[in-house]
Amino acid sequence: MSRADGSSRPRHGLALFLPYLPLLLICFGPLAFALAKTSALERDMRIAVTENMLWVVTQTQKEVMALTLAAAAPDRQAEEIAQSFDLAVSRLTLLGQGPQQRYLAELGHADTLQQITTRILALDPEVQGHGPAQHAAIYEQGLALQSQFNRLANDVMMQEWEIAAERLDTYRSTQTTVIFAVAFAFLGAMGISWLFLRNKRRLNEAEIQRRRDSALLQEARDTSEMYRDFAAMVSHQMRTPLSLIDSAMHRLARRGDAVTASDVAERQGVVQDAVRRMTRLVETVLLVGKLDNRQVRGNLAPAALDALAQSALTEARGLHPGRDIRLSSTGSRIMALCDPLLVAHILENLLANALRYSPVETRVELRVFSQGGQVACAVTDQGPGIAPADQPHVFKRYFRGEAHRAEQGTGLGLALARELAELQGGRIGMDTWPGRGSVFTLWLPAASEGRP
Amino acid sequence: MRVNIFAAMAAISAASAAAGEAGEVLLTVTGRVAEAPVELTRADLEALPQRSLITATTVTDGRPEFEGFLMRDLLEHLGAEGDSVVALALNDYRAEIPVSDFEDYDVLGALTMDGAQLSPRDKGPVWIVYPRDDHRELQDIRYDMRWVWQLVSLHVK
Numbered sequence: 001m002s003r004a005d006g007s008s009r010p011r012h013g014l015a016l017f018l019p020y021l022p023l024l025l026i027c028f029g030p031l032a033f034a035l036a037k038t039s040a041l042e043r044d045m046r047i048a049v050t051e052n053m054l055w056v057v058t059q060t061q062k063e064v065m066a067l068t069l070a071a072a073a074p075d076r077q078a079e080e081i082a083q084s085f086d087l088a089v090s091r092l093t094l095l096g097q098g099p100q101q102r103y104l105a106e107l108g109h110a111d112t113l114q115q116i117t118t119r120i121l122a123l124d125p126e127v128q129g130h131g132p133a134q135h136a137a138i139y140e141q142g143l144a145l146q147s148q149f150n151r152l153a154n155d156v157m158m159q160e161w162e163i164a165a166e167r168l169d170t171y172r173s174t175q176t177t178v179i180f181a182v183a184f185a186f187l188g189a190m191g192i193s194w195l196f197l198r199n200k201r202r203l204n205e206a207e208i209q210r211r212r213d214s215a216l217l218q219e220a221r222d223t224s225e226m227y228r229d230f231a232a233m234v235s236h237q238m239r240t241p242l243s244l245i246d247s248a249m250h251r252l253a254r255r256g257d258a259v260t261a262s263d264v265a266e267r268q269g270v271v272q273d274a275v276r277r278m279t280r281l282v283e284t285v286l287l288v289g290k291l292d293n294r295q296v297r298g299n300l301a302p303a304a305l306d307a308l309a310q311s312a313l314t315e316a317r318g319l320h321p322g323r324d325i326r327l328s329s330t331g332s333r334i335m336a337l338c339d340p341l342l343v344a345h346i347l348e349n350l351l352a353n354a355l356r357y358s359p360v361e362t363r364v365e366l367r368v369f370s371q372g373g374q375v376a377c378a379v380t381d382q383g384p385g386i387a388p389a390d391q392p393h394v395f396k397r398y399f400r401g402e403a404h405r406a407e408q409g410t411g412l413g414l415a416l417a418r419e420l421a422e423l424q425g426g427r428i429g430m431d432t433w434p435g436r437g438s439v440f441t442l443w444l445p446a447a448s449e450g451r452p
Numbered sequence: 453m454r455v456n457i458f459a460a461m462a463a464i465s466a467a468s469a470a471a472g473e474a475g476e477v478l479l480t481v482t483g484r485v486a487e488a489p490v491e492l493t494r495a496d497l498e499a500l501p502q503r504s505l506i507t508a509t510t511v512t513d514g515r516p517e518f519e520g521f522l523m524r525d526l527l528e529h530l531g532a533e534g535d536s537v538v539a540l541a542l543n544d545y546r547a548e549i550p551v552s553d554f555e556d557y558d559v560l561g562a563l564t565m566d567g568a569q570l571s572p573r574d575k576g577p578v579w580i581v582y583p584r585d586d587h588r589e590l591q592d593i594r595y596d597m598r599w600v601w602q603l604v605s606l607h608v609k
Contacts, residue, residue: 059543063543083542083572086542086571086572086573087542087543087572087602089573090542090543090572090573090574090575090602091543093573093574094511094574094575097511097512097513098511098512098513098514099510099511099513100511
């Protein structure tokens with residue numbers, strides 16, 4: 001139970017990233033794959049000359065036909081026939097080169113091309129010369145070759161359709177693959193987001209739970225501590241008056257019949273005092289209990305703080321005959337908006353506190369004044385003051401100053417005074433000078449006299 | 453113009469048996485040049501600064517070495533003023549080429565391939581060759597179609 005957050009120490013670097021690695025792969029892997037596929041498609045779509053094979057073949061056929069017709073024309077010059085021959089040969093040369101040659105070879109037409117070229121070159125006018133016989137031979141050969149060209153063109157066209165169809169298949173499958181890849185990547189991204197969110201939520205929940213736990217723990221500690229202090233205080237506070245009563249009774253019993261009236265009166269005083277002290281203790285404890293259960297509600301009404309101070313003073317003088325207790329007031333009818341019963345209780349506590357912790361021969365003073373929309377009653381003692389180490393704890397329940405642990409006192413007085421003051425929209429101020437004394441001031445909201 | 457070209461072709465053809473002859477007209481340039489039409493012989497073309505270029509082509513295997521003149525040198529030499537040229541081939545193939553191509557790239561009017569003169573029976577006498585291997589953007593059908601072979605005439609627009 002000591003350190004619930006020990007296991008959720010923040011992780012760094014790779015460790016934080018590692019759980020997402022498979023998902024990142026799922027996310028980016030398909031995208032990389034889709035990219036590779038589409039770039040392969042792009043390469044495939046680059047048009048090469050072999051894509052125009054049908055055009056190349058028909059151009060060759062056209063040139064051979066032009067040569068055939070030129071050879072047949074009676075008025076055609078030798079130069080024209082020679083040029084036509086060159087053009088036909090250049091087309092055949094193109095077909096016999098690199099990619100074109102391989103394309104035809106794949107179609108099984110490497111021999112066809114070879115035959116055509118051989119037959120044409122056999123009639124080369126540069127070798128055979130020009131003349132009616134030679135030209136007639138070119139014409140005959142040209143006509144004879146047409147059917148071969150037709151078959152060649154036909155097969156090339158078929159092949160191109162085949163290639164186009166295959167390419168369409170490839171495009172379609174690539175498209176499908178890319179769609180799947182993107183969908184996968186999308187799912188991967190969704191997965192990553194979900195994981196991120198879930199982890200974040202878990203961390204948040206863990207943090208909230210941790211805080212709640214620690215708050216509960218603290219509350220439980222505080223409560224148990226408070227009850228322990230309460231029990232210690234009550235037993236301690238009860239023991240003294242009970243032992244006083246006990247010893248008074250014992251003495252009376254020992255005297256037996258020799259008890260005088262003055263003896264009885266003396267013991268009676270002791271017992272009454274002890275009973276009063278216990279009654280007050282019980283009242284205080286009850287009040288604290290009511291406060292804790294939120295059963296105390298201030299019935300706020302305008303009341304004269306100086307009058308309340310006067311009654312507190314009178315009561316204190318009655319309880320502490322021989323103490324010098326004084327009241328000074330800057331005016332009469334200094335009105336506070338408060339619950340008079342609660343104020344009486346506060347002043348009683350402040351006075352009791354001042355009287356208890358100051359030497360018997362010193363003076364305790366009450367001063368009532370108003371200041372800045374507030375009214376106040378300051379209780380000043382000439383006691384030892386409060387040690388700096390104790391000052392922050394003065395208003396805590398059951399807190400007793402280091403120097404006074406052994407003495408009488410509930411440790412509830414100041415805590416109660418503050419809680420009751422706050423209940424009425426007021427507060428308790430403290431000023432203390434170690435070695436010289438302390439001033440505890442009850443501040444309350446001012447009220448005009450006519451106010452309800 | 454068609455007739456002119458035909459005449460030029462005839463002229464080439466007449467001398468085709470002796471393709472290397474210096475006096476033979478290989479290329480006719482028309483349009484927006486200083487003194488159109490300009491007829492250029494092999495000697496004229498070889499008088500331009502000669503450059504070589506090794507590149508793959510779409511119709512041959514390997515990476516042949518081409519030698520010839522830079523197209524921009526030719527246009528500059530002729531005082532051509534235009535945005536594009538229409539290249540016409542012996543086989544009537546025609547392609548319009550923006551002049552910016554010649555400014556952006558070292559486009560060659562190749563006269564030889566692997567040391568041998570380009571013949572009209574192959575891609576000669578002149579083949580417009582782009583430095584395809586040096587620029588990725590040139591590996592595209594839109595540039596491939598500007599590789600006019602059997603070039604016989606340029607019309608500057």
